[in-house]
Amino acid sequence: xxxxxxxxxxxxxxxxxxxxxxxxxxxxxxxxxxxxxxxxxxxxxxxxxxxxxxxxxxxxxxxxxxxxxxxxxxxxxxxxxxxxxxxxxxxxxxxxxxxxxxxxxxxxxxxxxxxxxxxxxxxxxxxxxxxxxxxxxxxxxxxxxxxxxxxxxxxxxxxxxxxxxxxxxxxxxxxxxxxxxxxxxxxxxxxxxxxxxxxxxxxxxxxxxxxxxxxxxxxxxxxxxxxxxxxxxxxxxxxxxxxxxxxxxxxxxxxxxxxxxxxxxxxxxxxxxxxxxxxxxxxxxxxxxxxxxxxxxxxxxxxxxxxxxxxxxxxxxxxxxxxxxxxxxxxxxxxxxxxxxxxxxxxxxxxxxxxxxx
Numbered sequence: 263x264x265x266x267x268x269x270x271x272x273x274x275x276x277x278x279x280x281x282x283x284x285x286x287x288x289x290x291x292x293x294x295x296x297x298x299x300x301x302x303x304x305x306x307x308x309x310x311x312x313x314x315x316x317x318x319x320x321x322x323x324x325x326x327x328x329x330x331x332x333x334x335x336x337x338x339x340x341x342x343x344x345x346x347x348x349x350x351x352x353x354x355x356x357x358x359x360x361x362x363x364x365x366x367x368x369x370x371x372x373x374x375x376x377x378x379x380x381x382x383x384x385x386x387x388x389x390x391x392x393x394x395x396x397x398x399x400x401x402x403x404x405x406x407x408x409x410x411x412x413x414x415x416x417x418x419x420x421x422x423x424x425x426x427x428x429x430x431x432x433x434x435x436x437x438x439x440x441x442x443x444x445x446x447x448x449x450x451x452x453x454x455x456x457x458x459x460x461x462x463x464x465x466x467x468x469x470x471x472x473x474x475x476x477x478x479x480x481x482x483x484x485x486x487x488x489x490x491x492x493x494x495x496x497x498x499x500x501x502x503x504x505x506x507x508x509x510x511x512x513x514x515x516x517x518x519x520x521x522x523x524x525x526x527x528x529x530x531x532x533x534x535x536x537x538x539x540x541x542x543x544x545x546x547x548x549x550x551x552x553x554x555x556x557x558x559x560x561x562x563x564x565x566x567x568x569x570x571x572x573x574x575x576x577x578x579x580x581x582x583x584x585x586x587x588x589x590x591x592x593x594x595x596x597x598x599x600x601x602x603x604x605x606x607x608x609x610x611x612x613x614x615x616x617x618x619x620x
Contacts, residue, residue, distance in 0.1 A: 299498025336416035373451035398442030414468035513614030
């Protein structure tokens with residue numbers, strides 16, 4: 263066997279072993295389910311359609327408009343340390359009250375040392391499957407977690423408020439994960455059940471979606487950044503998806519989306535924003551992230567390793583936000599307009615995914 267061929271085989275073996283090891287690590291958490299998931303309708307507030315592609319199927323749905331004040335109120339209410347069990351219980355009480363106030367009937371999924379919150383609104387087509395929208399609600403020990411991750415929870419609650427009685431073919435599931443900061447424990451517990459992941463046609467995971475920086479050079483990148491950076495300012499949202507499910511990005515992309523050249527080991531596009539929507543850097547990751555471990559740090563990763571397409575939406579965390587995992591991660595540091603734009607993009611993409619039966 264020639265040296266080149268031998269090298270190719272060895273590289274392939276290493277990649278395969280890496281993927282299998284990561285998969286085993288991410289999906290072997292035992293769980294104990296304590297309640298069934300149910301939901302009831304909520305009222306929806308529809309508005310003019312945003313400037314993104316509409317649903318790919320024939321049936322079209324109005325795109326609800328988000329309420330920036332409501333989003334920020336959630337961030338303020340949840341900006342306290344959510345690390346110890348009593349603090350996380352307090353956060354759960356707030357989230358459950360908000361879901362119930364808009365008509366949902368959330369259930370609690372208990373697992374070792376944690377509790378996920380799950381709510382579901384059935385679709386009109388039982389065969390069309392489910393779209394999950396999720397975010398983690400815990401923090402590290404020292405941080406009040408306004409950006410990380412009260413911002414993601416706020417968007418999930420806004421989705422719940424707007425989508426409860428929108429009669430889309432696909433089912434909508436809202437999941438708030440516990441103990442993400444302890445090793446993705448909540449999402450690992452959720453995805454360990456075949457019954458929960460089998461209906462899923464895609465997941466949207468939000469982790470830190472409210473911080474921007476406008477100073478030149480404030481946006482950092484992992485090792486081997488793209489040769490043609492979309493921006494050296496931290497003013498865009500990043501969407502990350504595994505290569506096998508790249509089509510999940512389409513409902514979030516606009517006609518002005520352009521490919522990025524020389525993105526090492528990845529594929530990417532960038533689209534400019536407007537008054538209603540943020541700029542978006544979309545990245546497609548091969549080998550389920552085995553070669554880019556920085557892209558496996560949130561609750562999308564366990565879905566990838568169970569074969570479920572999942573999009574991570576993020577402001578890039580410590581590559582932009584100096585308050586990452588710090589006591590300074592407070593509501594006054596987030597960009598309220600950016601958070602509202604992100605929420606509107608998530609609403610638009612969710613409408614399209616829920617409307618599709620492909």
